[in-house]
Amino acid sequence: MKQFFTFVRKEFYHVFRDPKTLLLLFGMPIAQIILFGFALTNEVKNSKIVIADYAKDVASERIIEKIEATKSFEIEQILLSTKEIEETFKKGKVKLAIVFPATFNSDLSHQNKTQVQIIADASDPNTATTLTNYAQSIIMSYQREVQAMNRAPLQINTEIRMIYNPELKGATNFVPGVMALVLLLICVLMTSVSIVKEKETGTMEILLVSPMNPLLVIVSKAVPYFLLSILNLTVILVLSITMMEMPMNGNFLLLYFASSLLILAALSLGLLISNSTNTQQEAMLISLMGMVIPTMMLTGFLFPLENMPLPLQVMANIMPSKWYYIIVKSIMIKGLGFVAIWKEMSILLGMTIFLLTMSFKRFKIRLA
Template sequence: MKQFLTFVQKEFYHVFRDPKTLLLLFGMPIAQIVLFGFALTNEIKNSNIIVCDYANDQASHRIITQLQVSKNFDVTKSILSHREIEKAFKTGKVKLAIVFPSNFNSDLLHLNKAQIQIIADASDPNTASTLTSYATNIIMQYQQEITAGSKVPLQINTDVRMIYNPELKGVYNFVPGVMALVLLLVCVLMTSVSIVREKETGTMEILLVSPFNPILVVISKAVPYFVLSLVNLTIILVLSSTLMGMPINGSIPLLYFESSLLILCALSLGLLISNSTDSQQTAMLVSLMGMLLPTMMFTGFMFPLENMPRALQIVANIVPSKWYYITIKSIMIKGLGLKAIWKETIILVSMTCFLLIVSIRKFKIRLA
């Protein structure tokens, strides 16, 4: 029994002396429960909406106040024209707009009924349906309040308009998200084992003593996967367009350009992982565990980023797939050009350049 306890004690020592094992045992469960605890919810909070109040009367002000105090909405601003509504939706930051007609309160008092228009960005159909339901419930609550103090029943009708995706097809949200997930994970995973494989097979020593420039060794590892990823992208686009009815309303060359940026960024990250690890198993583990969860959680196609605490929203900004997801939806669904997504493009270019420079600098021209 004493020998058994000695071996048990030895195993505890092995566990506590290995940071990687401790990370898997304690770090990953803690990270998952925190992330999924905040993200896995059907409720949408703090979603940006705008109000177009042509009425500017007591009734519209009371409804706007109820929208402002709701935890589901963040009324960013009040605008005065439909043209401004269209511009706001093109930025991608606004999910919902509520329009009060100029005779809103007058119709309630004299005709006993009035109408409110609700416009939702249905490029994410689930979010659009949920936010529309929230806004409708607030309007209906106000209707009940005023009806209770009136001798005649008052009715407020809501005219719901879903833009970009009137039929609320889930493929509009699914395809861009899968594109981001597949391109990032495949490129990172494939390139992360490329240099490590050369180290393990012993061919890296031959490459380093050859006249070939070591920097070109790193770049040559990325070129085949870049070409194959573009082929993979083409297959995804063809299948999603022909079989699933996914539209491509914007520029196809711009779509390929933005996709190339994500591919280059992912390849650079994979090379950095490959240069920093000593075995293919470690490289694959870092690639899968380090990229799968952040890509699924922080891209925005599975869980609304607005639901997460501010700290996690900041963390999401360093995930390349988040910016790619925004650009692809803007191009494919909204038909926007580079003028509308130049900020996201600059961020992807900056990430790509940074990761490529770091991966090249981390490349060791001498094997220990």
């Protein structure tokens, strides 16, 4: 046990004495979160919108009045036809269009039911969702107003159309993705490089000649990076919840448990890479090329997996990040418990066990 602590202490010296490692370890996650955070800000003020009012009646005018009164919207133009809407969208300034059909008020008074269409430029999905929600709430407030004077139940149906990006991938999608990316990257990269470094400098031979158990060498290598990754995860969570208003509806303990599984899988992968390579560059290249691009592409946070060709969808299944991403979204956004995600958790656990066994085996083979 003393051997073990001696070793772990040594690993910490390595980490804290190398500015590059420290920068990578703590700089990268913070930078990523902030970058994604500011690139996808939620705040909406004075957004330019256009309105196509075919109705021009009391109801539609009252709603337009209400829209003008808010700080969120600035009416750029009242259009006469829907054809012009697309043109204004293409110019890029206008983010939202509201279309009142000609029979807006008459439908409301005769059938107690009417429709209004909201069209959003969803190339910036976050803004699009926020704007449609604002617009909807304004229309709903009008509905309540009229309702108060009327006895019969009224209904204004808002028909929402998201154009350019119907999938609506946004910040709530990015944060879990970045979490997976950062944890995977750091653990794989750090552990693989740290072991290969010992091989390069020749200290690995000394360690193998020493009475220290080789398995203990592996475990002691992984412990510091495991602890640092948990710390890292905490930093990411604090930043994304406070700065980016990422919801946290689920159980923190469950989230940390799931993250531990991913970290362990990544650490084992790092060990595996380091046992198969002989130089730091080689290890770094494999970890970066082999991890970053597949993780970005096949986790589902940048590009929806459902739209991918079948071979890629199958490939995505072997990415630990895909499963972790589903777990994090379920916990943080939907607030689900263990029962809902046990399947994904078991897959992640299976991957971890598989990778860990593989790396232990490879390490033993090298000793023979």
